[in-house]
Amino acid sequence: xxxxxxxxxxxxxxxxxxxxxxxxxLDFGIELLGLVKTGxxxxxxxxxxxxxxxxxxxxxxxxxxxxxAAQACRELGFEPLIRKAGGRAAAYHEGTLIVxxxxxxTDAIAGAKGRFAFFGEMMAEALRSTGVxxxxxxIPGEYCPGEFSVHGIHPQDPVHRVKLVGTAxxxxxxxxxxxxxxxxxxxxxxxxxxxxSYAALGLDWDPxxxxxxxxxxxxVDVQAVEDAVIKTYGxxxxxxxxxxxxxxx
Numbered sequence: 001x002x003x004x005x006x007x008x009x010x011x012x013x014x015x016x017x018x019x020x021x022x023x024x025x026l027d028f029g030i031e032l033l034g035l036v037k038t039g040x041x042x043x044x045x046x047x048x049x050x051x052x053x054x055x056x057x058x059x060x061x062x063x064x065x066x067x068x069a070a071q072a073c074r075e076l077g078f079e080p081l082i083r084k085a086g087g088r089a090a091a092y093h094e095g096t097l098i099v100x101x102x103x104x105x106t107d108a109i110a111g112a113k114g115r116f117a118f119f120g121e122m123m124a125e126a127l128r129s130t131g132v133x134x135x136x137x138x139i140p141g142e143y144c145p146g147e148f149s150v151h152g153i154h155p156q157d158p159v160h161r162v163k164l165v166g167t168a169x170x171x172x173x174x175x176x177x178x179x180x181x182x183x184x185x186x187x188x189x190x191x192x193x194x195x196x197s198y199a200a201l202g203l204d205w206d207p208x209x210x211x212x213x214x215x216x217x218x219x220v221d222v223q224a225v226e227d228a229v230i231k232t233y234g235x236x237x238x239x240x241x242x243x244x245x246x247x248x249x
Contacts, residue, residue: 010238011101012041013230014247016048019094022079025050029100029177030084030170032247036102037175041247045233046100047226052078052093054193057144060089060201069200076193085168085179088203090144091193095185095212097222099123099229101178108176112169115178120148123165123180126232127152130224131217132164139163141206143194150182151209152216162187162211182229184222187212 019025025048035041054073060066061082069089070080078091092098101119105111120136127134133153138145142163150165163183170177183190191210198205213220233239 010240011043011045011233012242013045013047013233013239014242014244015226016046016244019048019051022051022053023081025098026053026055026081026083029102029179032100032102033170033172033175033177035247036104037172039104043103044101044247045230045239046102046244046247047229048098048100049094049222050092050096050098052091052189054078054080054089054091054197055083056080056089056197057085057087058082059086063201065200065202069197072196072200073193076189076196078189078193083168085170087146087166087168088144089194089197089201090166090181091190091197092181092183093186093189095183095187095222096190097182097184097225097229099180099182101180102175104175106174108171108174112171112176115169115176116146116148116167119178119180120150120165120167122232122236123167123182123229124150126228127164127182127213127225129228129232130213130220132213132220133216134164139209141204142209143198143205152211152213154216160208162215163209164211164213182213182225183211184213184220184225187215 154160
């Protein structure tokens with residue numbers, strides 16, 4: 001891949017077929033980063049479908065309405081968690097694909113912004129290969145806003161854009177973790193839990209910006225997006241497969 005994003009010539013692709021539970025799934029990405037930076041595993045791509053989760057940012061947890069927001073999540077069937085990365089609350093469930101990319105790096109901080117740009121465009125490229133009109137860039141009123149979010153354009157209403165992919169990054173001495181959360185199916189529960197959470201936190205946003213890939217192209221499912229992501233990665237790096245059990249030290 002381009003040096004701005006990664007130094008890996010070979011990436012090991014690991015498909016995690018079953019959720020470990022909301023909290024464990026989130027924590028495992030951090031553990032994987034630790035294994036990579038100490039050389040116990042090489043550059044790795046982990047793909048999985050998560051349990052229903054609302055991942056709050058650190059700032060969210062300090063707002064007066066946080067406990068009310070967390071309770072609303074539980075009532076709607078989502079587990080509220082606080083992630084170590086920045087940003088605002090983001091929701092995901094089994095209709096979502098999460099891609100955790102970890103690599104060792106001697107100066108991981110230096111390339112942080114470049115990775116956001118690079119992987120944002122990569123995810124947009126993967127979605128476009130499935131027929132989704134996708135582009136990189138924040139849209140007005142989106143949840144967990146970010147300069148390099150990936151959004152889709154509604155085919156019947158070009159003015160209507162929906163957020164499809166949110167990205168987050170954790171950088172430590174010796175390595176980085178880059179996570180992409182792709183909402184593919186069943187957007188209604190995500191929109192509902194975000195509406196309740198943001199209201200409790202007193203944060204403004206536009207619920208119309210929360211959508212899923214199959215709101216725009218109905219025949220696309222999580223498996224199709226997973227295949228597209230792996231195929232797109234394969235144009236930038238050599239890929240090798242491994243069983244998820246190889247990561248559980």
